[in-house]
Amino acid sequence: MAQIxxxxxxxxxxAPVSFAQSGRCGLAPELEESVNKLLQSGSHYNYSGTLxxxxxxxxxxxxxxxxxxxxxxxxTRLSRRAGAPMETxxxxxxxxxxxxxxxxxxxxxxxxxxxxxxxxxxxLSIRPRDTLRLGYLMDVDVQSGLPLRxxxxxxxxxxxERFEFAQFQxxxxxxxxxxxxxxxxxxxxxKGTGTPRFQFAxxxxxxxxxxxxxxxxxxxxxxxxxxxxxxxxxxQPKALAAGEGVVLRGSTLAYTRxxxxxxxxxxxxEVPITTARLFADAVRVTTTGS
Amino acid sequence: MVGDDLIRxxxxxxxxxxxxxxxxxxxxxxxxxxxxxxxxxxxxxGSQAFLQSGVxxxxxxxxEGVRAVLVGDKPMKQQPSPLVSLAVAASVTLAVMxxxxxxxxxxxxxxxxxxxxxxxxxxxxxxxxQARYGLEPQGQAVSARPSxxxxxxxxxxxxxxxxxxxxxxxxxxxAQKTAALxxxxxxxxxxxxxxxx
Numbered sequence: 001m002a003q004i005x006x007x008x009x010x011x012x013x014x015a016p017v018s019f020a021q022s023g024r025c026g027l028a029p030e031l032e033e034s035v036n037k038l039l040q041s042g043s044h045y046n047y048s049g050t051l052x053x054x055x056x057x058x059x060x061x062x063x064x065x066x067x068x069x070x071x072x073x074x075x076t077r078l079s080r081r082a083g084a085p086m087e088t089x090x091x092x093x094x095x096x097x098x099x100x101x102x103x104x105x106x107x108x109x110x111x112x113x114x115x116x117x118x119x120x121x122x123x124l125s126i127r128p129r130d131t132l133r134l135g136y137l138m139d140v141d142v143q144s145g146l147p148l149r150x151x152x153x154x155x156x157x158x159x160x161e162r163f164e165f166a167q168f169q170x171x172x173x174x175x176x177x178x179x180x181x182x183x184x185x186x187x188x189x190x191k192g193t194g195t196p197r198f199q200f201a202x203x204x205x206x207x208x209x210x211x212x213x214x215x216x217x218x219x220x221x222x223x224x225x226x227x228x229x230x231x232x233x234x235x236q237p238k239a240l241a242a243g244e245g246v247v248l249r250g251s252t253l254a255y256t257r258x259x260x261x262x263x264x265x266x267x268x269x270e271v272p273i274t275t276a277r278l279f280a281d282a283v284r285v286t287t288t289g290s
Numbered sequence: 291m292v293g294d295d296l297i298r299x300x301x302x303x304x305x306x307x308x309x310x311x312x313x314x315x316x317x318x319x320x321x322x323x324x325x326x327x328x329x330x331x332x333x334x335x336g337s338q339a340f341l342q343s344g345v346x347x348x349x350x351x352x353x354e355g356v357r358a359v360l361v362g363d364k365p366m367k368q369q370p371s372p373l374v375s376l377a378v379a380a381s382v383t384l385a386v387m388x389x390x391x392x393x394x395x396x397x398x399x400x401x402x403x404x405x406x407x408x409x410x411x412x413x414x415x416x417x418x419x420q421a422r423y424g425l426e427p428q429g430q431a432v433s434a435r436p437s438x439x440x441x442x443x444x445x446x447x448x449x450x451x452x453x454x455x456x457x458x459x460x461x462x463x464x465a466q467k468t469a470a471l472x473x474x475x476x477x478x479x480x481x482x483x484x485x486x487x
Contacts, residue, residue, distance in 0.1 A: 077484070097471070216460070245452055
């Protein structure tokens with residue numbers, strides 16, 4: 001883990017030099033192609049395996065069965081208790097970002113890597129160009145483009161999470177259903193019956209609104225194509241002085257802020273706390289619905 | 291006695307950082323020769339320690355420290371040497387600090403570091419804590435005396451708990467809506483406790 005941390009610090013402080021960046025968006029054509037393959041691999045392949053996930057000093061093994069064609073995945077927490085039930089989870093389908101769209105926010109570099117779960121991989125370093133995003137170090141399956149080992153870290157190199165397949169079986173191509181994607185106005189007001197309405201005065205650079213809803217409370221979802229953030233707002237449950245609290249679970253952070261006008265803003269996402277604060281700063285509560 | 295008054299004045303001057311070399315020599319001679327003067331000198335230092343730390347004084351004696359400063363010093367001059375004055379002041383301060391620490395030993399008054407499960411990420415402002423299932427977070431110890439700092443700590447703990455509750459309450463929703471963009475679509479769900487779905 002210490003070696004990985006050292007590498008991440010190095011990665012974050014040195015400019016990537018592995019690829020000559022001469023393509024249309026500053027990426028070498030072969031790197032652009034490889035990154036695009038990675039970004040789309042999640043919805044293209046079925047796979048199963050055993051995953052080791054480490055969050056700080058906590059770790060667990062998870063049996064994974066991804067059936068992208070059916071739009072559902074399953075996981076079984078092998079370290080939680082004997083006979084733990086299989087959990088079926090459904091991720092909403094989103095249009096994958098492209099290497100070029102991410103290149104203005106992240107610097108990419110590639111190099112050779114060791115085998116993971118008995119499979120050949122190449123290593124991709126994703127270094128944020130500002131301090132608003134996390135960095136990633138991925139060992140990517142050569143055949144499928146799926147990341148088999150991922151380390152995420154803060155911009156200053158603190159490792160947040162590491163996961164790695166101990167055992168991996170690649171299935172076939174999935175036949176993904178075409179789901180409609182909504183185009184949203186980033187400054188539209190988010191409504192909810194009996195819940196506060198809010199809008200963003202602005203969004204941190206690179207982030208756009210990709211979803212919104214009222215359940216369980218009014219919320220919005222934004223992303224830069226790699227990092228994602230959900231912002232929830234609700235009336236403050238008890239009389240409290242303004243303040244803030246933060247909890248981390250691996251790469252995911254939950255930042256909760258109580259405002260002087262008695263609202264509770266929760267920013268949840270795979271971003272540094274600086275970014276979470278910017279989102280909370282940008283929230284403008286307009287009124288309370290009836 | 292006029293002599294005793296003079297010595298007490300010298301002691302006060304030294305404690306205030308305004309004593310001359312002559313005052314120091316006078317004090318050292320007095321505390322060696324007169325037990326009552328030594329006791330007075332100790333009480334004086336104890337009072338200063340109490341004013342600085344708020345803790346009842348014990349037995350602190352800096353005369354040896356002062357003497358050590360003066361070992362090898364040149365013959366006394368009428369005007370105080372700035373260097374010697376500084377050394378004496380430093381010696382007194384050090385002695386008070388050490389004495390204060392000795393007095394605090396064995397008293398569990400402040401435990402400054404929160405003992406939380408998982409790794410704690412040092413960040414500016416609010417103190418993030420690593421969530422971990424199955425274990426209750428341990429609160430941060432605070433001073434026994436209520437203060438504004440303690441109030442802020444209590445508020446911070448409440449917000450930390452609110453953040454923890456919201457992580458568990460909204461984590462699944464966040465995972466559902468963003469997992470497709472994350473490096474692995476299953477891991478975001480693994481971060482969320484299964485009972486909160």
